[in-house]
Amino acid sequence: MEECVYIRLKYRAQIKPNTPILLKDIANIIGNEDVTEKVGELVLGEFSKDKDVFILDVTVVLQTIFRHFPKLTMDTYGPSQTIVEVIRKRKKVSKVGFIIVWLILFVGAAFAIMNFHEDVSMRQMHERLYFMITGEHSSHPLIFQIPYSIGLGLGMILFFNHIFKKKFNDEPSPMEVEMFNYQQELDQYLIMRENKMYSSFLDDD
Structure with a gap:
C-alpha cells in the first residue's frame, strides 16, 4: 500500500x-x-x-x-x-529616541484636538449650553469643560480598547484591524510581485 x-x-x-x-x-x-x-x-x-x-x-x-x-x-x-x-535580532530601542517620538506624537495629537475644537466652536457651544441651563453667562463653564475633557480621554481609551499593555476584552482595536488589513495588502502585493517576476522569467525562456 x-x-x-x-x-x-x-x-x-x-x-x-x-x-x-x-x-x-x-x-x-x-x-x-x-x-x-x-x-x-x-x-x-x-x-x-x-x-x-x-x-x-x-x-x-x-x-x-x-x-x-x-x-x-x-x-x-x-x-x-x-x-x-x-526574523533578525531587533536593535534595542533608545530611551531618548522613545521619549522624543512620544513627545512629538503627544504634542501633535494635542494640537489636532485643539484645532478640531476651534473649528467646531466647542468653547462657544459650552458657554451657550451653560447659559441655557443656568441663565448666566460664563467665559469658563468648567462644569461642562472638565467632564467633557475627562470623557474625551476615557472615550479614546475605550475606542482603542487599550491602556498600555492591558486590553479590556478580546475584541481587536481599530488600530489592530487597520494593521491587519495593511499586512494583508502587503502580503498580497508580495505574492503578486513574485508571480509577475516568475511569469516574466518563463516568457524570457
Missing part, C-alpha cells in the same frame, strides 16, 4: 537567520508518523543575505518531495503559496 501525506502550507512562516528552510517550518504535514518526520526534514532552500522575505510556491514543495520520495502520494490543500520571513 502506497504511503500518502497531506500537506497544508502555512499562510506565513518565520525562520531564524542563517538556517535552512525545512518543510516542517512552512507547512503542516499529516500522515504516517515515520514518513511525516522524514518529509518534514526536507530542505527547501536557504535565505539570501540581502532578502528578508520571499514567496515559496507549493510546486517547489511537491518537486522537492518527489525528488526524494518518488513513490510517495501527496495531497495538498489550503494556500498555494506561503510567505517566508526571516
Whole structure:
C-alpha cells in the first residue's frame, strides 16, 4: 500500500537567520508518523543575505518531495503559496529616541484636538449650553469643560480598547484591524510581485 501525506502550507512562516528552510517550518504535514518526520526534514532552500522575505510556491514543495520520495502520494490543500520571513535580532530601542517620538506624537495629537475644537466652536457651544441651563453667562463653564475633557480621554481609551499593555476584552482595536488589513495588502502585493517576476522569467525562456 502506497504511503500518502497531506500537506497544508502555512499562510506565513518565520525562520531564524542563517538556517535552512525545512518543510516542517512552512507547512503542516499529516500522515504516517515515520514518513511525516522524514518529509518534514526536507530542505527547501536557504535565505539570501540581502532578502528578508520571499514567496515559496507549493510546486517547489511537491518537486522537492518527489525528488526524494518518488513513490510517495501527496495531497495538498489550503494556500498555494506561503510567505517566508526571516526574523533578525531587533536593535534595542533608545530611551531618548522613545521619549522624543512620544513627545512629538503627544504634542501633535494635542494640537489636532485643539484645532478640531476651534473649528467646531466647542468653547462657544459650552458657554451657550451653560447659559441655557443656568441663565448666566460664563467665559469658563468648567462644569461642562472638565467632564467633557475627562470623557474625551476615557472615550479614546475605550475606542482603542487599550491602556498600555492591558486590553479590556478580546475584541481587536481599530488600530489592530487597520494593521491587519495593511499586512494583508502587503502580503498580497508580495505574492503578486513574485508571480509577475516568475511569469516574466518563463516568457524570457
